[in-house]
Amino acid sequence: MLSPRQATASPPDRRSLRQPLDPVTGYNVVAADYEGWHWQTFWRRNEHPLVISALQPFRRGLDIGCGTGAYMRSLKRLGEVTGIDPSPEMLRQARLKLRWGAELRLGTTASLPVDANRYDLCLSARSLCHEANLEAAIREVARVATVGGTWVITDVHSEHPYPCTRIPVAGRGDVFIETHKRTPEKLAQVACSTGLWRLAHAQSYTWHDLLWQPKSTEFARIDRRGVRPVFFILRLVRMANPAANPA
């Protein structure tokens, strides 16, 4: 459940923005500026094409942590899609942008407001790092996924040198948001150890792999030697419930 403080969008004072904010408060504060953030250009040019080109058409999709809806339009071409996000302000921006009346609901990865066994595609694009309870999230996505369904997870790689998500807001400065940095190996290991998921694909992307190599100094933290990966994409497949198939 969202607390009343989280569900409203009253921004904290300027001093407190230097402390990492909880994700709902943080994304409520940055929502209006999120689409103009230079890293959004980076993701649109580098991550989106890789994610979308690897997807097969699906029946029902769930964009978990959909934010302002950056992926929703592309997903809609491949199947019916619902967006979930815990930040009312990010969802408000998504509603303004997605003019076809996209289905958008408040929720978190660990508490999805949807029925079980329904989605053959789930996408978590840089949102799982904001979920504190990883195992609960893994089990919850397994609850709503169909057997054989795919869960695509992308995130900033934990080796990329950043302490936490930091988004500039016009007239306010940078907003820091609580982020749980996890390696793709750790995510895959925890997911597979539940017996609910198997790893289908994992890839980390360094400077040399980027489709668009930004020249701008705004991306100074990217390791241009290509040693430290910048981001990763994981693809997990929902297995039949272990309890339903005793050995």
Ligand SMILES: C[S@@+](CC[C@H](N)C(=O)[O-])C[C@H]1O[C@@H](n2cnc3c(N)ncnc32)[C@H](O)[C@@H]1O
């Ligand atoms: C970096 S943004 C990514 C948004 C969108 N997926 C995109 O590609 O632009 C992270 C989003 O995750 C949402 N979020 C925060 N905590 C979350 C949680 N526990 N579960 C799901 N989404 C969460 C935030 O509100 C925010 O919209």
